Amino acid sequence: MVKKVLMLKIAPNEYTAFRQHGEETYPHECCGVLLGRIDDDGTRVVTSIARAGNTRTDSPQNRYHIDPKELIRIQREGRNRGEDIIGFYHSHPDHPAQWSQTDLAEAHWFGCSYVITSVAKGKADLTNSFELTGSDEDEKKLIAEKIDIV
Amino acid sequence: MPKVHIPTPLRQYAGKQSAVDVKATSIADALTDLVAQHPELRRHLYTEDGKLRAFVNVYLNDEDIRYLQKEATLVSEGDTISIVPSIAGGR
Numbered sequence: 001m002v003k004k005v006l007m008l009k010i011a012p013n014e015y016t017a018f019r020q021h022g023e024e025t026y027p028h029e030c031c032g033v034l035l036g037r038i039d040d041d042g043t044r045v046v047t048s049i050a051r052a053g054n055t056r057t058d059s060p061q062n063r064y065h066i067d068p069k070e071l072i073r074i075q076r077e078g079r080n081r082g083e084d085i086i087g088f089y090h091s092h093p094d095h096p097a098q099w100s101q102t103d104l105a106e107a108h109w110f111g112c113s114y115v116i117t118s119v120a121k122g123k124a125d126l127t128n129s130f131e132l133t134g135s136d137e138d139e140k141k142l143i144a145e146k147i148d149i150v
Numbered sequence: 151m152p153k154v155h156i157p158t159p160l161r162q163y164a165g166k167q168s169a170v171d172v173k174a175t176s177i178a179d180a181l182t183d184l185v186a187q188h189p190e191l192r193r194h195l196y197t198e199d200g201k202l203r204a205f206v207n208v209y210l211n212d213e214d215i216r217y218l219q220k221e222a223t224l225v226s227e228g229d230t231i232s233i234v235p236s237i238a239g240g241r
Contacts, residue, residue, distance in 0.1 A: 029240060038158075056240070063240035068207040068214065072232050075155070084168070085158050088237050095241040108205050108235035110159040132159075136193065 006145035008087070008113045008129045010034075010046040015149050018049050019117050019124035022091030026122045028060035033071065034087035034113060035078040044086045044113050044131075050074045063102070064090045087113030087129075094119070097126040099142045107132045107142060114142060152229040154184050159235065163190035172231075177208060178221040180231050195233070205236040 014034075021030040031054050036047040052070050056063040066088070075085055088109070092098075097118035099107075107114055110132050118125040129147050134140035151171040156164045164170055170187060174180035181202075185192045195206055202208065208215045209232040215223050225231065 031237070033237075056238075059240070063238070065236070065238040068209060068232075068234040068236070069212060071234055071237060072209055072212065075232075075234075079168075090239060092241040100239070100241050102241070103239035106205075106236065106238040106240075108159070109157065109237070111162075112158060114239075 005041050005043055006131050006143060007043045007148055008034075008046065008115070008145055009043055009148045009150055012149055014046055014049050015127070015147075018089045018115065019127060021051055021089075022093075022117045022119040023122060023124050025054070025060075025091065026119050027093045029054060029056075029062065029064040029091050029093060031064040031066055031088065031090040033066070033074050033078075033085055034089060034115065035074070035081075035083040036086045037084060038086055038111070046086065047083055048078070048081070049089070050078070061093060062095075085109070085112070087115060089115040089117065091117045091119045091124075094121065097128040099130055104140065104142055107140065108137075110134060110140065113145065115147075151227065152180055152225045152231055154180060154231045154233065157233055157235055160191060160194055160233065163194060164188045174225055176221065176225060177210065177215050177223045177231065180225055181208075181221070207234040207236060208232070209234060 033050045052066040115129045117127040130142035172180045172183040
């Protein structure tokens with residue numbers, strides 16, 4: 001049996017791109033989709049990212065929501081390239097790159113990565129990634145995982 | 151037959167398939183056939199009282215069924231049904 005590891009692999013270009021997205025939308029939260037594959041050992045490998053709009057125009061400084069219709073388009077385009085949705089990213093303007101209770105309550109893509117970047121005074125600071133573990137809503141957890149920039 | 155696209159987190163309950171063909175003329179029939187083929191999906195899609203979970207979005211092609219006839223929405227050969235769990239959060 002292959003031992004499961006908690007890791008997200010991503011190329012420097014994609015890593016820089018989603019961090020830059022957070023700088024562009026500051027002081028509002030940015031959001032987007034990570035596409036790629038999941039290896040047998042559980043490693044998620046990002047091969048592209050897709051920016052998404054934040055529909056929470058009522059509170060964009062501390063909330064994000066991706067329109068499912070946009071996600072379906074991103075998913076279809078990814079499928080045409082042989083990619084799956086493997087995670088999501090968003091930013092926390094002037095706030096730590098740690099998941100909040102809201103982040104956990106609103107997370108439902110088990111086995112996917114949730115990447116958070118702290119954007120301090122307009123500049124991307126720390127980026128952390130968390131896997132949504134568990135098998136149902138009652139026992140879900142966001143567990144920190146290593147980001148391997150390769 | 152209509153096809154149901156399965157999101158990444160639910161594929162382990164659908165025989166690791168990314169899409170499942172269903173025999174159906176409505177969304178309700180499609181989801182019924184889907185969970186009949188893959189019973190483990192039921193608890194991830196529905197609450198204990200049989201309602202679709204609030205964070206489970208269902209789209210017929212590019213339309214949210216909430217703005218159509220909900221689960222009574224009719225489906226046709228070649229239609230695509232997408233199950234899309236919500237993506238949201240914030241600090």
